[in-house]
Amino acid sequence: MPNFAIIGSGAMGSAVAKRLIDHGATVLTYLEGRSEQTIARAKAAGMVPVGRQELTKAELILSIVPPAEAIKVAELVADISSAMSAPPPFIDLNAIAPKTMQALAARFEGSSVEVLDGAIIGGPPVTGKSGPTIYISGDIAERSRPLEDCGLRIRRLDGPLGAASALKMCYAGINKGFVGLGTAMLLAASRSGAAESLKAELSESLPDIDRRLSGSIPDMYPKAYRWVAEMQEIADFLGENDPAATIFRGMADVFSRMANDVEGSRVLVEQLDEIIGRPGS
Amino acid sequence: MPNFAIIGSGAMGSAVAKRLIDHGATVLTYLEGRSEQTIARAKAAGMVPVGRQELTKAELILSIVPPAEAIKVAELVADISSAMSAPPPFIDLNAIAPKTMQALAARFEGSSVEVLDGAIIGGPPVTGKSGPTIYISGDIAERSRPLEDCGLRIRRLDGPLGAASALKMCYAGINKGFVGLGTAMLLAASRSGAAESLKAELSESLPDIDRRLSGSIPDMYPKAYRWVAEMQEIADFLGENDPAATIFRGMADVFSRMANDVEGSRVLVEQLDEIIGRPGS
Structure with missing residues (x-):
């Protein structure tokens, strides 16, 4: 045994x-x-x-x-x-x-x-x-x-040695980075008066992306604080010579802002929930 | 009439x-x-x-x-x-x-x-x-x-006034930002010896994302040079107070690097094509 x-x-x-x-x-x-x-x-x-x-x-x-x-x-x-x-x-x-x-x-x-x-x-x-x-x-x-x-x-x-770690970084970069991207743009649309139209357009022309964002953004709220360090780790992994490192430094800040909101006023959480909860047309 | x-x-x-x-x-x-x-x-x-x-x-x-x-x-x-x-x-x-x-x-x-x-x-x-x-x-x-x-x-x-323009920025941020994210992480996986495993894992656990990336990355090559300015415009739209502006400054650099590669050695294009072309398992 x-x-x-x-x-x-x-x-x-x-x-x-x-x-x-x-x-x-x-x-x-x-x-x-x-x-x-x-x-x-x-x-x-x-x-x-x-x-x-x-x-x-x-x-x-x-x-x-x-x-x-x-x-x-x-x-x-x-x-x-x-x-x-x-x-x-x-x-x-x-x-x-x-x-x-x-x-x-x-x-x-x-x-x-x-x-x-x-x-x-x-x-x-x-x-x-x-x-x-x-x-x-x-x-x-x-x-x-x-x-x-x-x-x-x-x-x-x-x-x-390191290839499995790299795989994990790359997978998380796509999977969690996608959530960060969606979070940032839905919030920007919300403060610009374009949220309802954006949601309708996504559900029509990018239905797979729309579905995944609607599911994964609420799942992110309680994990946002952990994702801050993960995004910084991905930026370090990419290194100074890769311009994509900047993307993940921005992602870390987006999740940090979300983590503060989740523990605090929940203003951003409410904005996101409102967009995601709207019927798609 | x-x-x-x-x-x-x-x-x-x-x-x-x-x-x-x-x-x-x-x-x-x-x-x-x-x-x-x-x-x-x-x-x-x-x-x-x-x-x-x-x-x-x-x-x-x-x-x-x-x-x-x-x-x-x-x-x-x-x-x-x-x-x-x-x-x-x-x-x-x-x-x-x-x-x-x-x-x-x-x-x-x-x-x-x-x-x-x-x-x-x-x-x-x-x-x-x-x-x-x-x-x-x-x-x-x-x-x-x-x-x-x-x-x-x-x-x-x-x-x-401005809401339609904002909508366009947010939509492009999700749609084109997603392509930038995928491009960056597939290239990182490629130089770390993890490309094949990443592609297999994506096709199994995130099949919708895998399908969309495989289609939209090659479509991006000839447009990369135009997307540089678009990403900078999105960063300006988000503004200095939004940490997501940093994400799009990084995206502009990722597409700039791609645009140079497309017109030049096409080393990155080849790496991406090789990953995307692999059977998904």
Whole structure:
């Protein structure tokens, strides 16, 4: 029976663990210093809390944490693996830029840990649905095979370390950038007295875009504060030589304005809801 | 039989004229100083070239020219109408920002010309199709009714002078901004070794977005040079207080880079074509 370790038991980490456990795996985790809520969620998913050194008894160690914690987790894993001759491979599955992934891998220099770059696209696993898709780049030895055998949808990318992280950035740039674009233009139309006509024109001449905006703008409200950092990360990923970096710096500010509005007066939320709620003709 | 004047006989102006003429109208135009090509196109559409003062014999004067010429045309119309007690109304149909529209209307101060703000959404009229849609704001007296009677699709906006121009900006911001976003992220994926996976993921989880990008990116290549100015106009429209203005300054640079590539090495065009051409799985 396969034995994994997952560091991170947030909504995504615990749901990935549950999928693996439902397929017969044992999933170790490390909970020292975590909140009661996190401990409760890990236990509810069936994860087994162990001491930090015991994490290395797994055949694969996964990191599923907020982007800002990714390096710290890698350092912990490098530390506990340092004395081992055959430590388990380590897969970072976090939404970090390829450059951050390179810096993370550098923490393992001189050790025998195989470091892999992964990215999760889609929401947390839900019983009865096959997603999300987990992309892993440079996995020539198919270290991720046991995850596949335990019910996760894995795709191996034929790219260098960082390619999976880049994929995640590009996908988010299109998917979330599109929401930012729509949000900005609907608000501009609203303050110019053109909202009703814009909605009617979109529903007629760009019905697919209209449908997607109407669904994804309200979904964005509670996430806007998180998307600010994600947009900045995409701008960094694109780099100073790519003019598109400017687009994402603007996107970060658009979502920051939305996040403030969501927590505050909700004037913008009301304007958007009014446009989206109008009948399309 | 209605009698219109259209200043501008480019692809759009001449096609609008033809639609009106096909419905029994006479369309006057002013061709002094225009190129042979323009004169030939106007005549092919059935437009009647007249002297500038004779334009005022129409019951409605329309301006359909490149954005940079809109003010000059308005000044011409203000000039020929100045001595008249009941000059024909004037409709500006150009892709200009609301602020430019206000400046244009100011050229008629002290005259009795009724100035209306319009915008054309969609390509030039084609026999057998009902589009494009022409939006006109503030047309309380329904001056645009004769255009409707002669086969054009007219929508009157219940908004101030500038609302139709704003609508055009917002629509273009979504429609063309989306193409800019997709272009930027597909190119980033291409240089990161993640293009194939990105295309596969898009076609599976965002099939409507994938389809639209695959169609609209190649359509953009020959227009990229024109879109640079359009994106800058949208940034100006949004104004310094709107963080989304930054998005469109970035978009202008993305299309500028594409325009240079299209005329030059076509390295980016090839990268995009390769991604778009890949089978989606």
